[in-house]
Amino acid sequence: MQISNPIRHLLWRFAEPHSRQFVGGCVLLLSALVLQRIPALVIGVALDALLLNSQTFTLPLVPNSWIPESTPGQTTLVVSVLVGALIGESAFRWYGTLIYEKATLETLHDVRTSAFETAMSLPLLVHQTEDRDLLSVLNDDVDNLEDLFDGARAAVLYSGELISAFAFMILLNWNLALVVALLPITVAFTARYYASVLEPRYDTVRSTVGGLNTRLRDAINGIRTVKALVREEREADRVTGASGEYKRSAWSVLKLRAIYNRVSWLLAAVGVWGLFGLGSYWILTGPPVTFTQSLTAGTLLTFIMYTFSLMDPTRKLAVDVLDKIESGQASSRRIAPLFWHDASAACDDAPELTVTDGHVEYTAVTFSYDDAETPTLDGISLDVPPGDFVGIVGHSGAGKSTLLKLLLRFHEPDTGEVRIDSQPISEHSLESLREHVGYVSQDPFLFPGTVHENIAYANPDASREEVVDSSRRAGAHEFVSDLPESYDTELGERGTTLSGGQRQRLAIARALLADPEILVFDEATSHVDTETEVEIQRQLQAEAGDRTVFAIAHRLSTVRPADQIVVLNDGQITEHGTHEELVKHDGIYATLWAVQTGKFAADATPEAGVSDSEVSR
Numbered sequence: 001m002q003i004s005n006p007i008r009h010l011l012w013r014f015a016e017p018h019s020r021q022f023v024g025g026c027v028l029l030l031s032a033l034v035l036q037r038i039p040a041l042v043i044g045v046a047l048d049a050l051l052l053n054s055q056t057f058t059l060p061l062v063p064n065s066w067i068p069e070s071t072p073g074q075t076t077l078v079v080s081v082l083v084g085a086l087i088g089e090s091a092f093r094w095y096g097t098l099i100y101e102k103a104t105l106e107t108l109h110d111v112r113t114s115a116f117e118t119a120m121s122l123p124l125l126v127h128q129t130e131d132r133d134l135l136s137v138l139n140d141d142v143d144n145l146e147d148l149f150d151g152a153r154a155a156v157l158y159s160g161e162l163i164s165a166f167a168f169m170i171l172l173n174w175n176l177a178l179v180v181a182l183l184p185i186t187v188a189f190t191a192r193y194y195a196s197v198l199e200p201r202y203d204t205v206r207s208t209v210g211g212l213n214t215r216l217r218d219a220i221n222g223i224r225t226v227k228a229l230v231r232e233e234r235e236a237d238r239v240t241g242a243s244g245e246y247k248r249s250a251w252s253v254l255k256l257r258a259i260y261n262r263v264s265w266l267l268a269a270v271g272v273w274g275l276f277g278l279g280s281y282w283i284l285t286g287p288p289v290t291f292t293q294s295l296t297a298g299t300l301l302t303f304i305m306y307t308f309s310l311m312d313p314t315r316k317l318a319v320d321v322l323d324k325i326e327s328g329q330a331s332s333r334r335i336a337p338l339f340w341h342d343a344s345a346a347c348d349d350a351p352e353l354t355v356t357d358g359h360v361e362y363t364a365v366t367f368s369y370d371d372a373e374t375p376t377l378d379g380i381s382l383d384v385p386p387g388d389f390v391g392i393v394g395h396s397g398a399g400k401s402t403l404l405k406l407l408l409r410f411h412e413p414d415t416g417e418v419r420i421d422s423q424p425i426s427e428h429s430l431e432s433l434r435e436h437v438g439y440v441s442q443d444p445f446l447f448p449g450t451v452h453e454n455i456a457y458a459n460p461d462a463s464r465e466e467v468v469d470s471s472r473r474a475g476a477h478e479f480v481s482d483l484p485e486s487y488d489t490e491l492g493e494r495g496t497t498l499s500g501g502q503r504q505r506l507a508i509a510r511a512l513l514a515d516p517e518i519l520v521f522d523e524a525t526s527h528v529d530t531e532t533e534v535e536i537q538r539q540l541q542a543e544a545g546d547r548t549v550f551a552i553a554h555r556l557s558t559v560r561p562a563d564q565i566v567v568l569n570d571g572q573i574t575e576h577g578t579h580e581e582l583v584k585h586d587g588i589y590a591t592l593w594a595v596q597t598g599k600f601a602a603d604a605t606p607e608a609g610v611s612d613s614e615v616s617r
């Protein structure tokens, strides 16, 4: 699904439900602005009527009959209006801000949770290729979206300040208001010009700070390699270089900003002085040029106060608010495509897969990754009877993991079909498929939490006995018992760190606890020592017959007892049989076996395809 206007789409979907709060907040804030303008107006009137005695006491839009005739009465009115306006403005501003910010937080919460749910439901392929982007969308862009709402509120506020000030000025003296209008226009143009000069320099600052952060992160992440190769000095030089670039780019921005601050201060000062000069001339000699309205000292004072208060909103409106809105728009353009996946990802109303035996069939399956020139899997056909233990071996990059990822529908075949118990898996719901197929990867992920919670991840209601039982079968119980708090030991960043082999055994326990009919081990015991592996295998074989097990292994002892061993080469099954049959066959498997058992003859042919990396595995 393509979205023609991503910002409108996001706002409609997430902000619209909170529109009443947004509008209510804005109305209250605008009302506060009107109240904010009243003191300057009243002070001007009081100056003319009470201090200079040059005018009668009148207030725009207020009937004269409401105004007391005595001076003490008028003074009381002035003080009451000032206090009332102050209290009213504070109350409206406080409550308006509260309502608006609550609506913003709720909208961002909805965007964040919805974006996360969508990201979790995306096909694995999207995660593999776009994980960095996804993280930055979920982390940075959703936060940045706040800029859009802040910017919109600031736009309403600052425009309101300008409009309300001008409305009062026009009421008092529209002739002078026309002249004063030149000032914010000049300030706005200067601010835009400054922003256009500054923007490329800001880009440079952003890219140099990004470069510096990358250098720091790489050096710290790779500290073992740096130290092992004695490259500390070289890394320090690189960081000094990157920091120097950042310093230079930041300095060029600081210089420009200092100039701009002075220029805008000068503009404001000259504008107010000019207004004072023009106003004084106007008061003393009458309206200049073609103007007709007269001017009093009190009105001039009100104009000067309004003019001062216009400078900041104008500058902010011209630069900061536009920047915020642009940055928010850029983020919403990045967030919206995440929801483009939405329709296909969320729609999984296919019938449930029913697995009774665990009979798996691949029929003429072909699959290519998007950027691959040749198919990763090419015409794979494989029949795995229920309860079979299938070993999958082959060179690195032969397509072993991909073959099993198709069984979990992490990817879909381009042609051909995968069936479980005669049901094409593509026609059944993903959720039901993954309930029946357990998967343990080479580098399993453990979440922060206790050992118990990690094993019971797929089945949080499992009892301690069930957790311990699957842990025993996975060969994990012994080392877990030695942990400080056994199954209640905290794992993760702030907890105990486990070795690769221990993590694998917990992941196997987790898969066994979920009790699926089909189990997939993708080099799931590669970090486990041979002795433990034999133990795990013994357990698994004891359970064989009940479940179908696929195991990818570079260490051939892992798959030796398998009912069938599949040798993949360049995406095709080149050998297929039991260990004994394949050793006799004298192909790739036999060569690998010979290497691993130390029977490899010095004259092994390169065609046998045994690479150094495999020998070293």
Ligand SMILES: Nc1ncnc2c1ncn2[C@@H]1O[C@H](COP(=O)(O)OP(=O)(O)OP(=O)(O)O)[C@@H](O)[C@H]1O
Pocket (backbone or CB within 6 Å): 128, 369, 370, 371, 372, 376, 394, 395, 396, 397, 398, 399, 400, 401, 402, 403
């Ligand atoms: N997400 C991906 N996008 C593009 N190409 C991929 C992706 N995953 C794997 N490949 C490529 O597909 C080919 C098969 O990869 P696969 O991981 O299935 O091989 P393998 O036999 O399991 O390798 P290994 O033993 O090293 O794990 C490789 O050339 C690999 O580079």
